[in-house]
Amino acid sequence: MTGELSPIDKAKFVAAKRAADFVEDGMRVGLGTGSTAAWLVRCLGEMVREEGLKFRGVPTSTRTAELAREVGIEVISLDEAKWLDITIDGADEFDGDLNLIKGGGGALLQEKIVATASDQMVVIADVGKEVETLGAFPLPVEVIPFGWQTTQALIEETLISMDVLGRNATLRMNGDAPFMTDEGNHILDLHLQRIGNPRQLALVLNQMPGVVENGLFIDICDTVVIGYGDGRVELRDINEGTIEQDRLDFVESDNLFTDLAD
Numbered sequence: 001m002t003g004e005l006s007p008i009d010k011a012k013f014v015a016a017k018r019a020a021d022f023v024e025d026g027m028r029v030g031l032g033t034g035s036t037a038a039w040l041v042r043c044l045g046e047m048v049r050e051e052g053l054k055f056r057g058v059p060t061s062t063r064t065a066e067l068a069r070e071v072g073i074e075v076i077s078l079d080e081a082k083w084l085d086i087t088i089d090g091a092d093e094f095d096g097d098l099n100l101i102k103g104g105g106g107a108l109l110q111e112k113i114v115a116t117a118s119d120q121m122v123v124i125a126d127v128g129k130e131v132e133t134l135g136a137f138p139l140p141v142e143v144i145p146f147g148w149q150t151t152q153a154l155i156e157e158t159l160i161s162m163d164v165l166g167r168n169a170t171l172r173m174n175g176d177a178p179f180m181t182d183e184g185n186h187i188l189d190l191h192l193q194r195i196g197n198p199r200q201l202a203l204v205l206n207q208m209p210g211v212v213e214n215g216l217f218i219d220i221c222d223t224v225v226i227g228y229g230d231g232r233v234e235l236r237d238i239n240e241g242t243i244e245q246d247r248l249d250f251v252e253s254d255n256l257f258t259d260l261a262d
């Protein structure tokens with residue numbers, strides 16, 4: 001493919017490209033999962049190959065691990081790294097407090113463990129991911145396969161008692177079979193429409209037997225790099241609000257852009 005990327009892919013690309021500049025020699029870096037994080041991994045691979053950047057990456061999924069190795073990034077496990085300087089990852093939604101919904105690609109468990117073990121979490125997202133209130137994107141909840149229907153029923157009952165708007169939890173499928181996470185679990189997607197109190201919901205969900213983790217990331221993200229389809233990028237910091245607005249030079253990135261599109 002040599003054609004133009006869509007505006008949404010350009011937005012993801014510029015967010016990833018700007019965030020790649022956060023990575024410095026010697027760092028231990030959490031590498032997120034998803035289409036936006038894949039741009040980041042490729043940008044970092046290019047910096048390793050062409051600029052001699054030296055860092056070690058901790059991938060948040062087998063997909064990311066494969067891509068990272070492919071582009072020349074040194075991959076280590078979280079236990080080898082022990083603690084990370086930074087994690088850079090995508091998101092399905094972010095709000096004004098930089099709280100997130102993640103897990104659209106099913107990697108929320110490893111993503112949350114890795115982000116929580118990092119000094120800093122930077123989210124990369126196209127502007128379409130910004131919301132006033134979380135919840136339009138179905139909230140992924142990772143559950144163990146044993147008794148998953150009982151867990152589903154328990155979640156639905158609890159949502160009713162919490163007076164949450166949408167209440168149905170659907171099992172994520174991969175073709176005809178249930179989707180399996182890297183940890184061998186299933187995902188229930190909660191169709192809530194609007195999450196009035198994400199902090200409370202995150203706590204309640206994680207107290208249920210059968211629930212392994214939920215896709216609400218509360219007080220974990222420090223900075224969001226927002227990409228626009230015309231090449232603009234904005235950095236939003238949890239304490240200081242917008243701290244940078246810039247425009248990325250597409251011409252300079254043409255090679256990578258074409259490589260990525262191919």
Ligand SMILES: O=C[C@H](O)[C@H](O)[C@H](O)COP(=O)(O)O
Nearest residue numbers: 034035036103104105106107
């Ligand atoms: O499980 C997947 C992750 O949480 C992704 O980071 C999230 O779904 C965003 O993915 P994308 O960048 O493809 O929109």
